Amino acid sequence: MTLRLTMTLLVGVAAGLLGALCGVGGGIVMVPAFTLVLGLPHKVAIATSLAVIIITASVSTIQNARADLVDWRIVALTALGAGIAAWWGTELMQQLQSTTLTRIFGITLILFGARMLLKA
Secondary structure, three states: OOHHHHHHHHHHHHHHHHHHHHOOOOHHHHHHHHHHOOOOOHHHHHHHHHHHHHHHHHHHHHHHHHOOOOOHHHHHHHHHHHHHHHHHHHHHHHHOOHHHHHHHHHHHHHHHHHHHHHHO
């Protein structure tokens, strides 16, 4: 197995584990890894990460639903808003420069991470 394939598999393992443990969908792992380790352009890294998240979210949802941990009313309402926003956000992402997207991503991680650490 080539180094690139090995790194890609390891990114998947880390994203799946953190996604299942923290509910982050793995994007906080995959986007930086896809750009920094695999050399993907930022927009391709975002789109690829979202495609992978379909699988990780589906598997985690099945497992969590079996444990009766999913509030389906909240899923329905949140999914409606998220779906509409994702449609618009995808068009916006395609128009923005990669450096702008990288900054937005980094600032978002710092702000949410700091808030979580301070409230823990």
